[in-house]
Amino acid sequence: MSVKQAEVSYQHYSQYIISPSPEVWRINLSERKSSILLEVLKLQTEKKPVELIDWTHEESEVRGFLQCLPYISQLRFCKDTLKKESKMKSSSQFLGNLFTAASERDTDTGDKYTEILTSVFNYTSFPWDRDYDDDDDDDDDYFDYQNEKCEFLLDLYSHVKNYESETGKSVLPALQSIYHQSSPEVWTLYGFGLQSSILLEVLKLQTEKKPVELQSCLDEESEVRGFLQCLPYISQLRLSSFLCKHEPEECFQFLVNLFVSASECETNTGEKYTKLLTSVCNYTSFPCDDLILSVQCDFLLDLYSHVKNYESETGRSVLPAIQSIYHQSSPKFWRRNLSKRKSSILLEVLKLQTEKKPVELIDWTHEESEVRGFLQCLPYISQLRFALSVDQDNCFQFLVNLFTAASEFDTNTEEKYTELLTSVCNYTSFPFDEDVSDYQLVQCDFLLDLYSHVKNYESETGRSVLPALQSIYHQSSPEVWTIKLSKRKSSILLEVLKLQTEKKPVELRAWTHEESEVRGFLQCLPYISELRNAERYIPSVCKLFGSKVKRDQVTPLLQALMFTVTLSRKLPSSTCRCVGRVLSLSPSKLNLTLKPRAISLRGVRSLFRHITHLQRLSLEDRMVRMMVRALRSFNGHSLLNTDELSVVTKDSKLTHSRIVSSLSSLLRRLSVRCLDLTECKLEAVSVTALLCLQGLQTIRFSTETLQQLVSVVCEAQDDELTRCFLEKVSKDLTSCSLTWKEIQYLLPHQAVRFNVDLKKSQISLANIRELVPQLDRIQLKRLSPSFILTIIVEIYESRSPQYVSGLLRSVKNSINLKDRVLDSVQCAALRFTLQHCNTVKLNLFWTSIPDEELKSFLPLLNRLTQLSVDRQLLLKLLHCCSSSDDQQEAADLLLSALHDRLDFSCCSSLDLTVTEENQNYLNLTYEDCKMISSVLQRAKSVVKLVLEDCKVSDTALKQLLPILSQVQLSCSKDLLLQVLGCISKGTKRSSVRWTGALSQALGEELDLSHTQMDQRACEQLAVFLEYCDGLTELDLSHCKLTDQYMETLLPHLHKTQTLGLSHNIITDEITNRIHRVVSTHNNIQTVRLFGNKIKDRKLFTGDKRFEIW
Secondary structure, three states: OOHHHHHHHHHHHHHHHHOOOOOOEEEEOOOOOHHHHHHHHHOOOOOEEEEEEEOOOOHHHHHHHHOOHHHEEEEEEOHHHHOOHHHHHHHHHHHHHHHHHHHHHHHHHOOOHHHHHHHOOOOOOOOOOOOOOOOOOOHHHHHHHHHHHHHHHHHHHHHHHHHHHHHOOOOHHHHHHHHHHOOOOOEEEOOOOOOHHHHHHHHHOOOOOEEEEEOOOOOOHHHHHHHHOOHHHEEEEEEOHHHHHHOHHHHHHHHHHHHHHHHHHHHHHOOOHHHHHHHHHOOOOOOOOOOOHHHHHHHHHHHHHHHHHHHHHHOOOOHHHHHHHHHHOOOOOEEEEOOOOOHHHHHHHHHOOOOOEEEEEEEOOOOHHHHHHHHOOHHHEEEEEEOOOOOHHHHHHHHHHHHHHHHHHHHHHOOOHHHHHHHHHOOOOOOOOOOOOOHHHHHHHHHHHHHHHHHHHHHHHOOOOHHHHHHHHHHOOOOOEEEEOOOOOHHHHHHHHHHOOOOEEEEEEEOOOOHHHHHHHHOOHHHEEEEEOOHHHHHHHHHHHOOOOOHHHHHHHHHHOOOEEEEOOEEOHHHHHHHHHHHOOOOOOEEEEEOOOEEOHHHHHHHHOOOOEEEEEEEEHHHHHHHHHHHHOOOOOOOEEEEEEEEEOOOOOOOHHHHHHHHHHHHHHEEEEEEEEOOOOOOHHHHHHHHOOOOOOEEEEOHHHHHHHHHHHHHHOOHHHHHHHHHHOOOEOOOOOOEHHHHHHHHHHOOOOEEEEOOOOEOOHHHHHHHHHHOOOEEEEOOOHHHHHHHHHHHHHOOOHHHHHHHHHHOOOEEEOOOOEOOHHHHHHHHHHHHOOOOEEEEEOOOEOOHHHHHHHHHHHHHEEEEEEOHHHHHHHHHHHHHOOOHHHHHHHHHHHOOOEEEOOOOOOOOOOOOHHHHOOEEEOHHHHHHHHHHHHOOOOOEEEEEOOEEEOHHHHOOOHHHHHHEEEEEOHHHHHHHHHHHHHOOHHHHHHHHHHHHHHOOOEEEOOOOOOOHHHHHHHHHHHHHOOOEEEEEOOOOOOOHHHHHHHHHHHHHEEEEEOOOOOOEHHHHHHHHHHHHHOOOOOEEEOOOOEOOOOHHHOOOOOEEOO
């Protein structure tokens, strides 16, 4: 080759090296030497992924590829290649070879190739190039990815295990990090052709439990037993949605086999496999993650039916083990199609619930036996709902059948099924789920059509159903009735509205032009609290009243409109005349908004000819001039009075000066107290003409206009203009940002104080000395604690007590010094202020005061109407009282300022500056408790003692026992248990005394709910109950109480009127004995037992004292 040819060849090939390398290197190692790949990878400026299309198992090439790893970011396999079953097996073998080669190289050379190899596999989508997620558009693709990934990881583990057994080499330890970090979110298993032992070993490698989803069910007994061994390492057992929908019988039998096998293993080995199995099934969407609610409900009901049949055929008992699934994994509500399934199965399943759930019906049957069967489900249902898509006429007939059957049941059996039926219908969104969007749009129509249907049914059959339905309309009527009068008879609406226990608003969605229907609707007005969306229909109603309309006809309409009328459509003169006549008869002042699309001067005259008084009149700017012309034509015979006139700028063609000129003319012909221009964008210069108008008391400007107006007035330096300005804005300048120079100018011009927002205005600490003498002429808003403190110090240093009253007016008699650190001078200044005031609130939350200064504040506490302190400062003040010369007087003053409340909780004094460790609890020492006891023993009234978030030793706690009779106690439940422990350890005499005092301090209500109760705690509680005269309520819900613990408490349960035992672990054995206790003691009024492991509820049925479902 010539030199020139060599240069050309070099330039040809070097461009590929110099040009950017691909994002991913896709390589076929079976056709390419790894040594070339290594040299190319070394030329990269950054590591890139390598995706293998194919590979070789030749040992030299495997070792050669191993040397490429330091230059690779991720090692992937081509997904299309792995779709071939032979390649899937081959890839796991190749990986096994890689790990073996890496391990051998590490041993021979001391290199860390195993570590490098695992690092290139630690990515979530291993072993492919795509990180699929649950939101992927292609669900089938995602399913394949999950299934194949799981299969790959299990095959890889199996291959490496076989390799180890054949060669004696150890490779698995190096693989572990892949299973730690790259395992799938869900183990998706199909066919289960693999050995369950491999799955078990792989699951053991996880750092956290993951769900397992089966794509097919296990049939062989050995497979089922093997899978049971995996349960300790599974978070959830799922079945694919395809299985649940298309092969439900196989799913049911698989689950039965699992529970039977778990029971047998438990009997033979003592291991609690049944408990493990139920735990992995206890999730709300069981049996799979993505099943729609109706299919889930069908699955659970059919599973129950299948298990019942299995028990009757085999004689084996499976249902008790499956019950916990129905306790904890039942859906939020049951969606049912009664036309396809027997209600008897639904009844049995509902009885298994620990709490009532709603039932939503998709479809149903009118067969009498099924209607009666469903009726028996009602005691176990919280709400009866219907799907939004149901046929309403069919639904009405089903409800009628239900109420008819309930009435017959009541007559024949003396059961109160009608009451039960109405109770499950009494919810605000009846008959739909309130979480369904726009249910309100159809709810009103449903209720009105239901009433109409029932009325027709009664007239056709002679049966009486409406009385039973009435409570639904009493309690379940919508918050707002949405009505289309064009599609609805007003007579039905009237009858339904009469059934309400309180008036509700009505929103009009459509109108009717039938005079009879409009007149019928007018009869509904006395039963409507507010008529909404009615402005477009008001003119036609006014026309209907005619020329001889009377006040008693108009009043219900205007009351329903809240005496607020908006006229916004085209208004012919004839319409204006009718509307004006109606509005003039209003018994109360109206709010009238006039913004018509079109109106003539004659129309305006007709509208206002008879109206003399308005609460508020709102006009668009273009209407102002027309109003002037209309009122001018009355020649003084009619003067319209309105408390407030509001003008809104809409017409951009009108100049500001023209608007103000017309407005000035209008104000001369109207009697107006307040002019609202907040929605009127006007230049400040143009509105100065309005400031000096006579008779007008107040003008409200927009923030922008008012800010400009301040500048205009201050620059004008006109005393009369300034006086008028301050009068018209009611001395309220809080929306303005004022300079100190502007404030100085305005102060001498106003005898009464005007309001200024300190945070918006430019007043600095340097202006304090000039500001203090003016405090009686200015009302400062939003003063910061630092600013208040500076004013206090200035008053003190100038020895000017006459300024204290001005400060107190600005702070509304509430001095806030929270989060301040006071030195001796500031403490002296605060004392000086307190000495010269009589009634003031003082906030010292998180305020730091030197210990030597605290005692000097005690004599001044009588000047305070309220003192707010954090718990640390409270302790210090109490210690000062305890060591005071006149301890009694100091304590009385402090308790009075604190409103007889000692609050040591962190929620009332949360300090954001402290760390999380010391924020929650306050350690009250023996000396603290002794001091608190000493102070409270001298208290003249009952004191509220709050010990939430406090830690107290038993020795210290005993110091507080003598004051229990003098306090209302609020403390944490842990501390309450500690108090019970101290009481139980005393002598019988002291225990009786302290028990009575504690009961009184707690208001005879003992709440230990959500507390972990053990045997010792139950024994201490039993002592308290034994010596207690009686409680109004004892709440032991969510305490994990067992039958054994209840044995200790049982002899004393009659001491309370209301007993809460819900959500514990109590069984039938102890609840039957509780029933006997209640039956022999009349003072027990309520016992809550729901949420326990009670199977037989017959004993409690019909006994209103027991709450159980």
